[in-house]
Amino acid sequence: MGLIHAVFDGMFRQARQAAKPPGERWPVWLFHVDTGGCGGCGMELQALAHLPYDLRGAGFGFVETPRAADVLLVTGAVTWAMAPVLQAAWDAMPTPKGLITVGACAQNGGPFFAENYAVMGGLERKVSVDFSIPGCPPTPADVLAGLSALFGGRVGAAAAPAR
Numbered sequence: 066m067g068l069i070h071a072v073f074d075g076m077f078r079q080a081r082q083a084a085k086p087p088g089e090r091w092p093v094w095l096f097h098v099d100t101g102g103c104g105g106c107g108m109e110l111q112a113l114a115h116l117p118y119d120l121r122g123a124g125f126g127f128v129e130t131p132r133a134a135d136v137l138l139v140t141g142a143v144t145w146a147m148a149p150v151l152q153a154a155w156d157a158m159p160t161p162k163g164l165i166t167v168g169a170c171a172q173n174g175g176p177f178f179a180e181n182y183a184v185m186g187g188l189e190r191k192v193s194v195d196f197s198i199p200g201c202p203p204t205p206a207d208v209l210a211g212l213s214a215l216f217g218g219r220v221g222a223a224a225a226p227a228r
């Protein structure tokens with residue numbers, strides 16, 4: 066299948082820290098696509114975008130268009146209906162670019178693990194996903210810790226309050 070054939074662009078992976086370290090001034094921009102599921106992971110990402118989480122302080126921010134994004138965050142059960150949307154978002158992103166699955170559904174299907182007429186059972190079955198943030202759902206703090214670990218950023222107490 067053609068969905069996201071260049072997951073985690075090699076250039077991006079090798080050069081992410083040198084080219085664009087996360088910081089308030091030049092954040093790593095995130096674009097989120099929810100592909101189905103219960104919506105729980107999407108809600109956690111929405112929470113991450115607001116106080117008390119200091120996403121910008123940790124060096125990240127959300128954008129409204131994939132054309133401005135560095136990283137595509139995928140949540141949800143990856144329905145076949147959403148596959149063209151996912152592909153279009155990926156194609157619209159400039160290179161270097163990366164893809165991260167957030168939550169069990171996007172990674173391996175979670176409760177929707179069986180591939181059928183409606184869902185593809187998780188992205189890792191279809192493409193080589195290089196980074197996944199596990200959980201059902203992962204908390205905003207989990208997502209922020211995962212992003213910071215991947216990009217070498219720091220999550221201070223203000224950026225990731227205890228829950």
Ligand code: SF4
Nearest residue numbers: 102103105106170201
């Ligand atoms: S991983 Fe869990 S919380 Fe996230 S969309 Fe799937 S069922 Fe919902």
